[in-house]
Amino acid sequence: MENAVDALKIAFAVMVFILALSVAIIMFSQLNQVSQVVLASSDVTQFYEYTTATAEQSSRIVGLETIIPTLYKYYKENYTVIFLKENGEPLPLYESQTDRNLWGTGTDNNRTK
Numbered sequence: 001m002e003n004a005v006d007a008l009k010i011a012f013a014v015m016v017f018i019l020a021l022s023v024a025i026i027m028f029s030q031l032n033q034v035s036q037v038v039l040a041s042s043d044v045t046q047f048y049e050y051t052t053a054t055a056e057q058s059s060r061i062v063g064l065e066t067i068i069p070t071l072y073k074y075y076k077e078n079y080t081v082i083f084l085k086e087n088g089e090p091l092p093l094y095e096s097q098t099d100r101n102l103w104g105t106g107t108d109n110n111r112t113k
Contacts, residue, residue, distance in 0.1 A: 040046065074081055083091040 071081060085091055
């Protein structure tokens with residue numbers, strides 16, 4: 001008889017453990033849903049209005065916090081980005097303070113393209 005009582009105690013403990021585990025999983029899934037809603041509502045890019053205007057018609061001043069992630073995304077998606085001066089001449093990707101005559105003449109040493 002004592003074995004039956006011990007078995008019932010163990011079964012009850014397992015049921016309580018399963019119930020507690022289920023409640024924890026439900027709470028974490030609801031927490032995930034709430035956090036996604038909060039993050040979506042605080043995303044400023046959700047409220048951007050994109051236009052199909054050309055560069056002459058409109059302009060937007062952005063900082064590095066916008067440019068760097070955009071360039072990284074374009075790199076992963078195999079886009080080409082060309083920076084232009086106001087007169088339409090392309091800007092070099094980077095500048096060096098070294099003497100260009102010391103760079104060499106090979107195609108892999110052409111740093112201006």
